[in-house]
Amino acid sequence: MSRDNHRSNGPENDSPENAPACRTEFLMTSRRTFLKGAALLAPATLLTGGSLLAVPSSARAQPAAPKEPDTGSGPYLLPPLAYPFNALEPHIDGQTMQIHHDRHHTAYVKNLNEAVAKAPRLKGATPDALIRDLGTVPEAIRTAVRNNAGGHLNHTMFWAIMSPKGGGEPTGAIREAITGTFGSFAAFQTAFNDAGVKRFGSGWVWLVQTKAGKLEILTTPNQDSPLLAEYASYPILGNDVWEHAYYLKYQNRRPDYLKAWWNVVDWKAVNQRFAAAKAV
Numbered sequence: 001m002s003r004d005n006h007r008s009n010g011p012e013n014d015s016p017e018n019a020p021a022c023r024t025e026f027l028m029t030s031r032r033t034f035l036k037g038a039a040l041l042a043p044a045t046l047l048t049g050g051s052l053l054a055v056p057s058s059a060r061a062q063p064a065a066p067k068e069p070d071t072g073s074g075p076y077l078l079p080p081l082a083y084p085f086n087a088l089e090p091h092i093d094g095q096t097m098q099i100h101h102d103r104h105h106t107a108y109v110k111n112l113n114e115a116v117a118k119a120p121r122l123k124g125a126t127p128d129a130l131i132r133d134l135g136t137v138p139e140a141i142r143t144a145v146r147n148n149a150g151g152h153l154n155h156t157m158f159w160a161i162m163s164p165k166g167g168g169e170p171t172g173a174i175r176e177a178i179t180g181t182f183g184s185f186a187a188f189q190t191a192f193n194d195a196g197v198k199r200f201g202s203g204w205v206w207l208v209q210t211k212a213g214k215l216e217i218l219t220t221p222n223q224d225s226p227l228l229a230e231y232a233s234y235p236i237l238g239n240d241v242w243e244h245a246y247y248l249k250y251q252n253r254r255p256d257y258l259k260a261w262w263n264v265v266d267w268k269a270v271n272q273r274f275a276a277a278k279a280v
Contacts, residue, residue: 069106074113076127078106079156087164091260093249101159104244108151108223115144127153131227151223154204154238161237161273163266170267174236174274178207181215188217192239193258195219202242205258208233209277234277237270 071078081101086094116122119138122130127149130137137145169185170178182188188207196205199219206218208226210233218226218233226233239245239261246257 069102071106071109072113074117075124076109076112076116076152078109079159081159083164088162088264091263092162092246096244096246096248099248100240100244101155105151105155108148108155111144112148112152115141115148128227131225132229134228146228147223150225150228153225153227154223154235154240157235157238157273158240161266161269162264163269164264166266167263168267170270172267172271174267174271177215177274189262192217193255196239196241196258197255199241204238204240206233206238207236209236209274213278236273236277237265 069078078101081097084094085097085101088097112127116125116130118141122137130145130149131153134142134146169175175185178185178188182191192205192207195217196219199205199221201221203219203221203224206220206226208216208218208231210216215236216233218231220226220231224231226235226238239258241254241258246254250257250260
């Protein structure tokens, strides 16, 4: 069979002259099919918000719930904040508070649990006792306990002495004690802030009561607690001058952070700590 005969015996729609008609019929058929499908979907469309691509809310991906901070297995727990992360704004921003509490403080608690697990005889010891009697802690974990029990104690106090309703001048017994020691609250603030600015690197600035019952301004490096034997003092209030406490908002402006922090100090909580210091 010749090529010409083979080509002439093929379907008529294959011929070039019939191609436009074929395409027109195909498009009309496709349009009719689409319109029928759309008519069938219309009721569902109305029920799901007017979109052919709408998905029932139960089938949509839901945002993941925030993960609980992981403090590991052990007796020491992360204390919850008594206020939302953003409650101290504009003085301390919410993102800083969340990272500071949920990551940094969590790490201290988890590391403390892991360290103490290596020394069963420390079971039941409070963080305060571990710090006060650090010399009795096994040498292999002593540094870890110093850093992490200190970090846990320091931050637990830090959250408790701040409040969205804080600020202003001190009240009650602590006001009288500050005025009697430093001359005025303004003079105390200036000396406290100056000590915080001069604390090289990371650490804390404190108002403490010494064993002699006197008020003093003290700074400590890293996560050292004033309860350590080398300081032998009770922390009444303290401000964290590690960069993670302020860098997102204040960058390298530590003096600005120290000044703003007074707007969130809860003097009622500070008075409670002052009363506890006198009872020690």
